[in-house]
Amino acid sequence: MVNGQRIRGIIDTHAHLSRFDVYGRVDEIINEALGGGLLGIINVTMRIDEVSRAFDLVNRYRGFVFTALGYNYGGFDIREAGEIMKIAGERADLIVGIGEVGLDYVKVKDKVLREISKHIFIKWVTLAKELDLPLIIHSRDSENDVINILSRYGPVRCVVHAFSGNRSQAMRLLELGCYFSIPPTIARSQQKRDLARLLPLDRLLLESDTPELGPSVNEPSRPIHVKLVLNELSRLLNVDIYELSNVILENTVRAFPKISRR
Numbered sequence: 256m257v258n259g260q261r262i263r264g265i266i267d268t269h270a271h272l273s274r275f276d277v278y279g280r281v282d283e284i285i286n287e288a289l290g291g292g293l294l295g296i297i298n299v300t301m302r303i304d305e306v307s308r309a310f311d312l313v314n315r316y317r318g319f320v321f322t323a324l325g326y327n328y329g330g331f332d333i334r335e336a337g338e339i340m341k342i343a344g345e346r347a348d349l350i351v352g353i354g355e356v357g358l359d360y361v362k363v364k365d366k367v368l369r370e371i372s373k374h375i376f377i378k379w380v381t382l383a384k385e386l387d388l389p390l391i392i393h394s395r396d397s398e399n400d401v402i403n404i405l406s407r408y409g410p411v412r413c414v415v416h417a418f419s420g421n422r423s424q425a426m427r428l429l430e431l432g433c434y435f436s437i438p439p440t441i442a443r444s445q446q447k448r449d450l451a452r453l454l455p456l457d458r459l460l461l462e463s464d465t466p467e468l469g470p471s472v473n474e475p476s477r478p479i480h481v482k483l484v485l486n487e488l489s490r491l492l493n494v495d496i497y498e499l500s501n502v503i504l505e506n507t508v509r510a511f512p513k514i515s516r517r
């Protein structure tokens with residue numbers, strides 16, 4: 256129950272549950288989300304060592320925890336990325352998306368390394384298209400390259416997470432069919448509030464980005480915080496929370512069709 260009204264279900268579309276520093280308290284976090292009425296959590300990965308933990312969670316919380324497989328944004332270990340791509344191809348039946356992948360020009364300044372990370376990102380876009388899986392994208396200061404790559408190597412179903420680019424870049428990503436997942440930092444970020452107002456309702460998703468992007472600087476994010484995001488969106492957009500939760504749930508199933516087949 257949120258604000259006294261029943262909501263049909265909320266899904267956290269982006270949480271790093273299999274990350275080494277989260278995994279130690281993962282059962283507690285997942286049970287909190289179950290108890291809080293969430294309908295599901297999509298785990299995203301960035302390293303090869305997360306893959307077995309990710310599959311373990313999918314097995315242990317069948318129908319509640321789903322996983323995508325991805326690789327460190329701005330990473331340039333072609334061998335590691337290749338290994339993860341191979342597993343994603345072989346175990347496509349177990350995953351609901353490709354991600355988190357992308358480019359990060361705040362983290363990667365070197366021109367050559369940027370080129371390598373672009374090369375790897377293009378491979379992920381191509382793989383997502385091949386496997387017909389949604390691509391979960393991270394981008395910081397690299398939106399123009401992301402847009403160019405998606406335009407050239409797409410179309411691919413895509414979700415942009417914690418978007419921090421400008422208005423015209425957001426419009427381009429919308430034209431490319433992207434969904435946008437809104438993190439708990441909406442509680443403290445004017446940029447995220449402006450973004451939410453700019454986007455059409457049918458492209459909004461919820462994410463916690465556990466353990467990053469919490470509602471306050473001192474509190475690590477947890478999947479339960481997507482309820483705060485929903486509340487904030489409802490207030491900000493002046494849409495009834497029950498109606499909004501239904502719209503976002505429909506968006507989530509459209510963006511991640513394999514969730515509804517479980």
Ligand SMILES: [Zn+2]
Binds near residue numbers: 299
């Ligand atoms: Zn993330």
